[in-house]
């Protein structure tokens with residue numbers, strides 16, 4: 050490749066972000082939320098079974114974090130800093146739960162999950178609206 054070609058390719062790579070913010074559709078959003086719910090249920094189940102093996106909770110908490118990470122750019126695209134912060138707080142709580150579960154600390158996992166539920170609710174209180182048919186909409 051000639052030097053000018055290389056420069057052109059590099060420049061194109063710089064102006065083309067790999068993930069465009071607008072790519073997170075409302076359908077993607079709903080799917081991510083359903084994934085977080087599945088993760089919450091997986092952690093809850095592991096905690097209730099209390100076998101002393103928290104690996105299911107580790108996986109569940111990590112899947113919650115990943116699902117929440119996938120919607121970060123949705124709020125960034127809307128330039129809603131508050132929502133970005135709430136999502137970051139929820140992701141942190143999910144990571145804290147995963148860490149606690151990794152060190153097999155059930156009490157700390159439970160505490161982190163409680164904080165996580167609070168973080169889910171904080172955002173829902175502001176940004177989630179239930180419609181008469183019981184489905185939800187983003188506000």
Ligand code: HEC
Pocket residue numbers: 075078079082083085086089113132133135136139165166168169170172173176177178184185186187188
């Ligand atoms: C940054 C904001 C935010 C955070 C954090 C958040 N949610 Fe949501 N959630 C929403 C919004 C907005 C909707 C409505 C989306 C829609 O249905 O279009 C929603 C919808 C949902 C739904 C309904 C999905 C459906 O359409 O059936 C579930 C379940 C849900 N959230 C679970 C969770 C759980 C569990 C957490 C925490 C682990 C969480 N959410 C964290 C904003 C958030």
